[in-house]
Amino acid sequence: EVQLVETGGGLVQPGRSLKLSCVASGFTFNNYWMSWTRQAPGKGLEWVASITNSGGSTYYPDSVKGRFTISRDNAQNTLYLQMNSLRSEDTATYYCTRDDGTYYRWFAYWGQGTLVTVSS
Amino acid sequence: EIVLTQSPTTMAASPGEKVTLTCRASSSVSYMHWYQQRSGTSPKLWIYETSKLASGVPNRFSGSGSGTSYSLTINSMETEDAATYYCQQGSSYPWTFGGGTKLELK
Numbered sequence: 001e002v003q004l005v006e007t008g009g010g011l012v013q014p015g016r017s018l019k020l021s022c023v024a025s026g027f028t029f030n031n032y033w034m035s036w037t038r039q040a041p042g043k044g045l046e047w048v049a050s051i052t053n054s055g056g057s058t059y060y061p062d063s064v065k066g067r068f069t070i071s072r073d074n075a076q077n078t079l080y081l082q083m084n085s086l087r088s089e090d091t092a093t094y095y096c097t098r099d100d101g102t103y104y105r106w107f108a109y110w111g112q113g114t115l116v117t118v119s120s
Numbered sequence: 121e122i123v124l125t126q127s128p129t130t131m132a133a134s135p136g137e138k139v140t141l142t143c144r145a146s147s148s149v150s151y152m153h154w155y156q157q158r159s160g161t162s163p164k165l166w167i168y169e170t171s172k173l174a175s176g177v178p179n180r181f182s183g184s185g186s187g188t189s190y191s192l193t194i195n196s197m198e199t200e201d202a203a204t205y206y207c208q209q210g211s212s213y214p215w216t217f218g219g220g221t222k223l224e225l226k
Contacts, residue, residue, distance in 0.1 A: 045155070045163065045206055045217040061214035095162060104169070105210035106153040110162040 002026040002109045004096045009114030012086055022079040022096030022111060030054070030074040033099040035107060036081045038092035038116075046092075049081060050099065064090075086118045122147050124207050124218035132226040139194040141221045143185075143207035150211045152190035154183060157220075158203045166205070167192060199225055 008020040020036070035050040049070035050059045058070050069082040079096055093115050097107035123146040133139045143152055154167040165174040167183040170190060180195040194201055202225045207218040 044219050045208075047215040047217070050215075059213060100168070101210060104151045105215070106165060106168045106208065107155070107163075108165050108168075108174075110164065112162055 002098060004098065004109060004111035006094065006096045006111045006114040009094065009116045011117045011119065013120050014087060014118055016086055017082070017084045018086060018116060019083070020081040020094055020096075020114060020116070022081075024077045024079065024096075024098065027098065029072075029077040033105065034070075034072060034079045035097045035099050036070060036079075036094055037097055037107060037110075038090075038094045039113075040089075040092040043092075048094070050105075051079070083116070086116075088118050090116065091118045092116060121214055122149060122209055122212050122216055124209060124216055126205075126207060126218035126221045128221060129219070130222045130224070132224040133194075133197040134226040135197055135199065137197045137226075139197050139201075139223065141192045141205055141223070143190045143192075143218050145188045145190070145209060147212070148187045149209040151209075152183070152185060153208045153210065154192050155206045155208065156203045157206065163206065197225075201225075 003025045006022045012018045036048040038046050038048050051070045055072045067085045071080045093113040095113045096111040098109040099105050100108040125144045127142045151169045155163040156166040157163040171183045182193045204220045204222045206220045
């Protein structure tokens with residue numbers, strides 16, 4: 001059974017940093033791209049970052065490019081999201097996902113999410 | 121950026137009713153994927169590559185479309201289908217989601 005467990009959320013002041021983790025199990029981690037997607041309270045879904053199975057390439061939307069960094073440790077089956085220069089608009093539940101597809105991708109499995117609140 | 125517009129934003133359906141949700145893309149995409157999110161839970165993959173049902177999805181659901189117009193259809197609405205449904209394109213960066221359709225039970 002695929003399991004994704006996110007940790008690291010919490011209350012953080014604007015301009016500060018936070019690092020999220022996602023521990024994966026139930027599949028061969030280093031065979032899959034992984035991503036982070038977020039959902040602001042009461043709002044829709046927004047893709048935040050993706051990383052290839054080797055970790056050699058990463059992808060971001062403009063809204064977080066230069067502030068967020070996705071990384072992975074394939075030996076520890078763990079995905080990370082380093083978030084710097086946080087803004088109030090980054091307040092959201094952050095979901096870790098396992099991606100499927102070859103050229104056209106989708107988010108096949110989702111974790112339970114971890115809530116990040118950016119506020120002074 | 122490809123913008124996905126879902127319609128309607130909210131709708132209510134009676135048990136047994138046929139339901140169709142629509143997702144329109146601002147530019148052509150090769151496939152559309154759909155997610156179901158019940159209140160207070162994480163999203164779940166529901167339909168991928170336009171028409172393939174994810175594991176465990178009842179066969180009263182179907183997906184279709186091409187180019188800029190896609191749809192998710194429920195052949196006969198059931199209580200457990202009340203949820204918000206999101207479409208998503210993974211053809212062009214940045215990957216984007218529609219704003220969602222909230223489907224309620226009438």
